[in-house]
Each structure stands twice: as C-alpha cells, then as structure tokens.
Amino acid sequence: MSKYMSQYSASDLLGKLSGKGVVQSNDEDIESFVLAQQQDKELPLYLRALVGVGAFIASLCFIGFVTIGLSMTEEEDFVVWGLIFVALAIGLQKLSGDDSTVKSSFLMQSSFAFMATGKALFTIGMTGIFDSGWGATIAILIITAATYNIYRMSVDRFLSTFAVFFSILVNILWDREGAGSRELLLNGFMVIQMVGVAVLITNAKIKRDYIPLMYGLLFSLCASALFLASHAKFGYWRHEEFIDSTFVTLLFTGGLIASVYWIVGGVIEKLKSEPLRLAFLGIILLGLISAPGIILSIILMVLGYAKHGKVMVIMGALLVPVFLFFYYYNLDVSLMEKSGVLVGSGVALLAGRFYIGFKGWNKGGAL
Amino acid sequence: MEELYAHGKITHEAKEYALDVLYPADKWGVWTSRLLLAIGSALVLCGIVYFFAFNWAKITPLVKLSSLQIGMVACLIGAYLYSLKRMSGQILLLSASVLTGVFMAVFGQIYQTGADAYQLFMMWSLLTLGWTLISNFAPQWIFWLAITNTFLVLWWDQGVLPERDMEYMIYTYLAVLNGGALALREYFVTDKAKEWLQPRWIRVLLTIAVLLPMLIPIVVWVVEPSRVTPSITTSAIIGLVGHGLMYAFYRYRMQDMWSLAAIALSVCIIVEAAGLKMLAEMFDSVEFFMFLLMGGMTLGIFTVAVIYLRKLIDVFEVDHV
Structure with a gap:
C-alpha cells in the first residue's frame, strides 16, 4: 500500500x-523544529521487537525465580515484589542512557524485563487481593498510570495500555459482576475507545509520548470488534x-463518516x-447491512492512508479478510444464498471500481 | 505538518498546501479503486468456491466443469485484454490461478481415482507456473509459492512416506524452494523493468519463509540430541550454513536491517535453546537458580544482538525513522 503514498x-x-x-x-525556526522532532532516540521497530521478545522470555524466567525462590504464597508478597521490580526497572532505565554501548543496551534490556516482571507480579497479587477480574484491571491501570510518564x-x-483496555473488555464480556448489563457496558466502553482514538489521532497538539496509548486503544478496539464479530453471546x-x-x-458508521x-x-x-456523496452512500450501505468489523477495517485503512500510518493500513x-x-459465516441464510450474496457483493464492489475508472476519478480530482 | 501548524510554525495556508502536496486528490481515487478491485475480486472468488463446496450434489458434472472452465478462460482473456501491466489484468490472472485449483478439486471429486491430495497441488503448481513466470505480480508469485510449499509437504507425507531417519529432510527442501525464490527476488530487484519486486514486504515474507524451515531442525538438533537422525543433522547443518549465507548477503551485499534483524532473532532462538537445555541439565535440582540464570542469559543473548544491530545501523547509515 505504501507504493501509492506520496513520499x-x-x-x-x-x-x-x-x-x-x-x-x-x-x-531556521522551522528547520530547528523539524530537526528536534527527528532526533527522537526511539529504537527502530525491528529492534524494539527484538528487545520485546528477549524481555518477555527473561521476565518469565524472573517470575519463575521469584515465585519458586522466595516461596511466595501471599498476595501481598507478589504486590511488594512487583513494586520492587518496577522500581528497579525505572532505576536501570535512568542508568542506561541513550547511547548504544554494551552497558546501556544491557541495562535497557534488563530494565524492560524487570518492568514486565514487576507489572506481572503486581497484577497477580492485586487480582488475588480483590478476588475479582476487575482487580487485575485496577492493578494494571494503577501501575500503568504510575509509570507511563x-x-x-x-x-x-x-x-501496558493495551493490557488495561483488554482486561476491561474481558471483564465486561465475561466477568460475573457484569451480568445483566453487558451490552450497556460494552457500548459505553466502545464509545470511550472511539472518542479516545479520535482525539489522539486528530488532535495535532497531542504529544508523541501518547502514540503508544493511541495504538493500545486501536488494538483494543480491534479486539472488541473481533469478539463481537465472532460471538453473539x-x-x-x-x-x-x-x-x-x-x-x-x-x-463505527458515524466514525467512518467523521473520518x-x-x-x-x-x-x-x-x-x-x-465521489464523496457516493462514498457516504457506500458507508451507509455498509452500516445498513450491519458489518461493524468491516467498517472498522476501512476506518483504519483510510486514517492510516491519510496519516501515512503504515501500521494502521x-x-x-x-482485518478486512477476517x-x-x-x-459471511454468520449470515443467517442458506449456503446457496450465501454464495450468491458473496458473488453479488463482490460484483457490486467491482462495479464501483469500474465506475471510478469510467468517471476518471482514478486519474485526478476525486476529492 | 500538523505539528508544525499546531506549534504556530506555519500558517493555515501553508498547512493546506503541504497536505495537498502530501495527499494528492487523485491518489485517493487510485487507492479506493484498487481497494474495491482487491476486495471485490476476493468476494467473487470466495462466492464461487462456496458455491461449489456447498451445492455439490445439486449440480451436474457438466455444469460444474464447464462453468469453472468458462470462468478460467474468461479471466485469462480478461488478463490478456487488460494486459499484465495493469492491476486489473494481474488480479484476473490471480483469479484464473484460484479457479484452476477449484477446477482440479472438482475434477478430482467427479472422477475419483484415489489419487493423493499432493497430486492436485502438484498439477495446480505446474499448470499455473507458466503464467506466474510472466505475471510481474508479487501476489501471484506468493500464491504460487504457497501452493508449491503445500505440494512439497503433502508429497513428503503421502508420496514419499519417509522413514524416521529421513523425516526432517522436508525442511531442507522447503528452505531450498523458498530460498531460491528469495535469491531470484534479490537478483532481479535491481532491474528497473522489475519494479514490482521492490516492495519490502516481499523480502520480509520470503525471509521468514526461508528462516523458519532452517530454524526448526537446528532447534530439534540442539534440544533433543538423543532423538537426532541423519535427516535432522543434515537439515540442521544446511540450516546453519543457510543462516550464514543469508547473514553474509544482507550484511555485505545488499544491506538490509529488517532481514538482519530476522536472522538475529533466529540465531538468538538457537542460542537460547542451547543455553536453556544446558542450564536445565546443570541445575535440575535448584530450579529457582536455574530460572535466575536463564533470565540473565536471555538478557545477555538479546543484548548482544541489539548492540550488534545498532552498530550495523551506524555502519549502514540508514534512516529508520
């Protein structure tokens, strides 16, 4: 898709x-501003992935070490050790600095592993203390809010932010305490996520520190839509x-129109x-056939294309094929009708494509 | 631009002009057009597959075979008329490839000969090879490779029926097949007439498809030496040599950080497996100490990889922002 983006x-x-x-x-003012923006010391994505894999394996080992070595059985012990690991992680990160020396890289890697260990232990402990799934949510929320900045x-x-939202989603959908009001809670949660994503994407004054929060929300929104698409109960x-x-x-229909x-x-x-009137007609049709997941996928692609956000695209x-x-799997029609609907909807999209070509909108001046 | 505007560095007019430059209106038309083409074609093809899969008994063999053949021929004529230089033609060719497989499945079910499933994939791969060669379309190649990989795995399982000693040779064959595709991609990518090979996702996908079959026998070789057979040893050695060749190529010949990161991850997993095996055997009775050492060792291994890759970034002077 990137081929068609302006570079x-x-x-x-x-x-x-x-x-x-x-x-x-x-x-000079603009040039120095752009340079300052570009001198972000964040690692490239593939290195972050490598650091993440290593830290994940190491944190599992440390959890095993703490749990077995300290013979922990009380929830409070988990919480205390969790906080100790988090504090160690923050300390190590301060020590690591921004350079690419052996010491710095080892400290950064250790710091991330300790943070993952600490957060996991803290969450396990708090979940035990509250004796509820919401305990996990509160624990992740507290520790994430405390460490984010x-x-x-x-x-x-x-x-961390994805874990917070995902645990809320899991509790809304499956926790005993949500019985009787799951739909209301889920709808409210979806609204909050959509508003959050909209603010973070469209507001240029949001600091880039909050981009991970935006992606956490986006992934959680996708997870919510996936659950909703795959289950009815x-x-x-x-x-x-x-x-x-x-x-x-x-x-989601409103979200796509707003996008x-x-x-x-x-x-x-x-x-x-x-073109835009036709686009709105298409969006409304998608809304009428009740395909929230497909609409969400289109929102992601459209916003990703507009913002040059490859991850979103x-x-x-x-998500489109999923x-x-x-x-189509959930359509309540016979299999014969289902194949007809598939072919019919495909032909309708192809007709749209040919109409765009016929009007010359793929050559310029579509918007 | 949004941040420059938000911080008062540029005017609204400048922002609007910059956005017009960055997101030209005609690109939206092209983008939407291609999206509709891709999803529309996929839906039509799925519908056809559904139709034949679930309405089997109600359709006569003549209708089944002739409708599929008409579909295939129509797609090929369409691809010819649109030409393979346009996406419409390329998608039609890919559709013809899908319909070829559906046709063969239908044919096999009408005239049941007891043939193994690998023969279907073998014929599917052979029949679509010709137009794949001239397609100039990466998804067509990836589709053909998926069919051929499936053929190899099924052929090994159903046709060759290898002894236990030879079981793991399939990983070598898969690595050679996908490695060959990757090598061809890298050989032709600098050719200006083959721009369609340039998108990075092709290299990433093929690199993973080569590394995985090389990694599995090495890990088995390391973790379960008591189970080692000649085919595991052979595949593991070939895998190690393959890792070395890929590293040398992407380090010295065609510098690419994403590929080197994938190779580094694969090597980390191998070293990690060896280390875990060793520590588990040495500290079997003191588990907590074993976990501590494992954690430390993991950090060490991945730190070395990260440091090395960061140094390479400086060497390559590549902008990865």
Missing part, C-alpha cells in the same frame, strides 16, 4: 512550501447474554462532490 523528505516539502511562498526559505519506553507503554458458564451489535455498527469529514479538512463544499488490510469471513 517526501522534510527538506523537499519545505522547499516546495518556500517555492510557493507560504514559508520563508531557510526559515516516568518509564519512557514505547513498547512498554503500548503493551457472552457471559460466564451458562449465564450467557446476547449482545446486539446495532449500536456499535452505528458508532472522511476530517480528511477533507471539514470543508462542507467538498462533501457535496459526487496494515492492521486494516489484515471480518469478511465472520460476516
């Missing part, structure tokens, strides 16, 4: 802007309740153009 370096773009006369050439590692921030043991996805469908509105810069005149592209599978 410009910062200096190319500034050159174009000064050529147009909308900024002064060699504007102190512990500046994006992998940890992303995983949720609960514990035999106390399962049907959850209607109508509200979520409306929410398009945001992308065209909120210019009402642009919304009246034929890839997430959306990977949600399509669930959608």
Whole structure:
C-alpha cells in the first residue's frame, strides 16, 4: 500500500512550501523544529521487537525465580515484589542512557524485563487481593498510570495500555459482576475507545509520548470488534447474554463518516462532490447491512492512508479478510444464498471500481 | 505538518498546501479503486468456491466443469485484454490461478481415482507456473509459492512416506524452494523493468519463509540430541550454513536491517535453546537458580544482538525513522 503514498523528505516539502511562498526559505525556526522532532532516540521497530521478545522470555524466567525462590504464597508478597521490580526497572532505565554501548543496551534490556516482571507480579497479587477480574484491571491501570510518564519506553507503554483496555473488555464480556448489563457496558466502553482514538489521532497538539496509548486503544478496539464479530453471546458458564451489535455498527458508521469529514479538512463544499456523496452512500450501505468489523477495517485503512500510518493500513488490510469471513459465516441464510450474496457483493464492489475508472476519478480530482 | 501548524510554525495556508502536496486528490481515487478491485475480486472468488463446496450434489458434472472452465478462460482473456501491466489484468490472472485449483478439486471429486491430495497441488503448481513466470505480480508469485510449499509437504507425507531417519529432510527442501525464490527476488530487484519486486514486504515474507524451515531442525538438533537422525543433522547443518549465507548477503551485499534483524532473532532462538537445555541439565535440582540464570542469559543473548544491530545501523547509515 505504501507504493501509492506520496513520499517526501522534510527538506523537499519545505522547499516546495518556500517555492510557493507560504514559508520563508531557510526559515531556521522551522528547520530547528523539524530537526528536534527527528532526533527522537526511539529504537527502530525491528529492534524494539527484538528487545520485546528477549524481555518477555527473561521476565518469565524472573517470575519463575521469584515465585519458586522466595516461596511466595501471599498476595501481598507478589504486590511488594512487583513494586520492587518496577522500581528497579525505572532505576536501570535512568542508568542506561541513550547511547548504544554494551552497558546501556544491557541495562535497557534488563530494565524492560524487570518492568514486565514487576507489572506481572503486581497484577497477580492485586487480582488475588480483590478476588475479582476487575482487580487485575485496577492493578494494571494503577501501575500503568504510575509509570507511563516516568518509564519512557514505547513498547512498554503500548503493551501496558493495551493490557488495561483488554482486561476491561474481558471483564465486561465475561466477568460475573457484569451480568445483566453487558451490552450497556460494552457500548459505553466502545464509545470511550472511539472518542479516545479520535482525539489522539486528530488532535495535532497531542504529544508523541501518547502514540503508544493511541495504538493500545486501536488494538483494543480491534479486539472488541473481533469478539463481537465472532460471538453473539457472552457471559460466564451458562449465564450467557446476547449482545446486539446495532449500536456499535452505528458508532463505527458515524466514525467512518467523521473520518472522511476530517480528511477533507471539514470543508462542507467538498462533501457535496459526487465521489464523496457516493462514498457516504457506500458507508451507509455498509452500516445498513450491519458489518461493524468491516467498517472498522476501512476506518483504519483510510486514517492510516491519510496519516501515512503504515501500521494502521496494515492492521486494516489484515482485518478486512477476517471480518469478511465472520460476516459471511454468520449470515443467517442458506449456503446457496450465501454464495450468491458473496458473488453479488463482490460484483457490486467491482462495479464501483469500474465506475471510478469510467468517471476518471482514478486519474485526478476525486476529492 | 500538523505539528508544525499546531506549534504556530506555519500558517493555515501553508498547512493546506503541504497536505495537498502530501495527499494528492487523485491518489485517493487510485487507492479506493484498487481497494474495491482487491476486495471485490476476493468476494467473487470466495462466492464461487462456496458455491461449489456447498451445492455439490445439486449440480451436474457438466455444469460444474464447464462453468469453472468458462470462468478460467474468461479471466485469462480478461488478463490478456487488460494486459499484465495493469492491476486489473494481474488480479484476473490471480483469479484464473484460484479457479484452476477449484477446477482440479472438482475434477478430482467427479472422477475419483484415489489419487493423493499432493497430486492436485502438484498439477495446480505446474499448470499455473507458466503464467506466474510472466505475471510481474508479487501476489501471484506468493500464491504460487504457497501452493508449491503445500505440494512439497503433502508429497513428503503421502508420496514419499519417509522413514524416521529421513523425516526432517522436508525442511531442507522447503528452505531450498523458498530460498531460491528469495535469491531470484534479490537478483532481479535491481532491474528497473522489475519494479514490482521492490516492495519490502516481499523480502520480509520470503525471509521468514526461508528462516523458519532452517530454524526448526537446528532447534530439534540442539534440544533433543538423543532423538537426532541423519535427516535432522543434515537439515540442521544446511540450516546453519543457510543462516550464514543469508547473514553474509544482507550484511555485505545488499544491506538490509529488517532481514538482519530476522536472522538475529533466529540465531538468538538457537542460542537460547542451547543455553536453556544446558542450564536445565546443570541445575535440575535448584530450579529457582536455574530460572535466575536463564533470565540473565536471555538478557545477555538479546543484548548482544541489539548492540550488534545498532552498530550495523551506524555502519549502514540508514534512516529508520
């Protein structure tokens, strides 16, 4: 997908802007701002993944060491040792610095492993103390909120925030205490996630420290949609309740319309153009056939494309076939009708594609 | 641009102009058009597969075979008319490849000969090889490789029926097949006429497809030496040599950090497996100490990998932001 995105370096773009006369050439203020933005010491994605895998294995070993070696049985012991490991992790990170020396890399790796160990032990302990699934949520929330601004590692921030939202989702869908009001709770949770994602994506004043939080929310939103697409009933043991996805469908449909509105810069005149009117018609049709997962995938791809966010585009592209599978699998029609619906909807999309070509919108001036 | 605007460094007009430059309107048209083509084609093909899979008894053999053949021929004619330089033509060719497999499955079920499943995949692979060679379309190649990998695995299991001593040779064959594809990709990628080979995902996917079959026999070789057979030893040695060759290639010939990171991860897993095996045997009776050492060792192994890769980044002077 990246092939179709415009690729410009910062200096190319500034050159174009000064050529147009909308900024002064060699504007030192802008150049120093761009340079400051680019001097982020964050590791490349593949190194973060490598650090993550190593820290994950090491943290499992440390949990084994602490649990067996200290013969821990009381929940309070888990909490205390969890906090000790978290404190050690923060200390090690301060010591590690930003360079790429052996010492720095080892301390950074150890720090991440200790943080994962500490958070896991703290959560295990608190879950035991509260004797409830919500105890885990509260524990992860507390430890994540306490360390988010102190512990500046994006992998940890992303995983921790995702863990918070995912544990809320699991509790809403399966915890005993949510019985009778699961649908209401889930809908409320979806609204909060959507609002959170919308604010973090569209507000340019949000610091880049909160990008991991945005991805944590996005992944949690996808997990919520996946659960909703794959199951109709949720609960514990035999106390399962049907959850209607109508509200979520409306929410995502509105989200996609709002995304398009945001992308065209909120210019009402642009919304009246034929391509966008057709796009809105398509979105409403998707909403009418109740395909929330497919709509969410499209939101991800559209926003990812607009913001040059490859992760979002890839997430959306990977989720499309999954949600399509669930959608057609769950259709309450005969298999013969199902194959007809599949072919029919495919032909409709291809017809849309040919219409775009016929109108020449794939050659310029679509928006 | 958004951050520059938010911090008052540029005007609204400058931001709007920059966004127009970055996100030209025509790209949205192309993007939407291609999305509709990809999903639409996938749905139509799924619908056809569904139709034949679930309405089997109600359709006569003549209708089954002729409709599929008409579909295949129509796709091929469409691919010819659109030309393989356009995505429409390429998608039609990929559709013809899918329909070839469906046709063979249907044919096999009508005229049941008791043939093994690997023969279907073998014929599917052979029949689609010709147009895959001229397709200039990465998804077509990946699809063909998936079919051929499946054929190899099934052939090994159903056709060759290897003795226990030879079981693990399949990993070598898979590594050679996927390695060959990766080597071809790297050989032709600099050719300006083969721009379709350039997207990084092709290299990443093929690298993983080569590393996995090389890694498995090595790990078995390390972890369970008592179970080692000649095929495990052979595949493990070939795997180690393969790791070395891939490292040398992506380190010195075609510098690529993503591939080197994947190779580093694979090597870390091998060293980790050896270390865990050794520690588990040495400290069997003092488990807590074993866990502590394992944790420390893991940190050490992955730290070395990270340090090495960070040094390579400096050497390559690649911008990975």
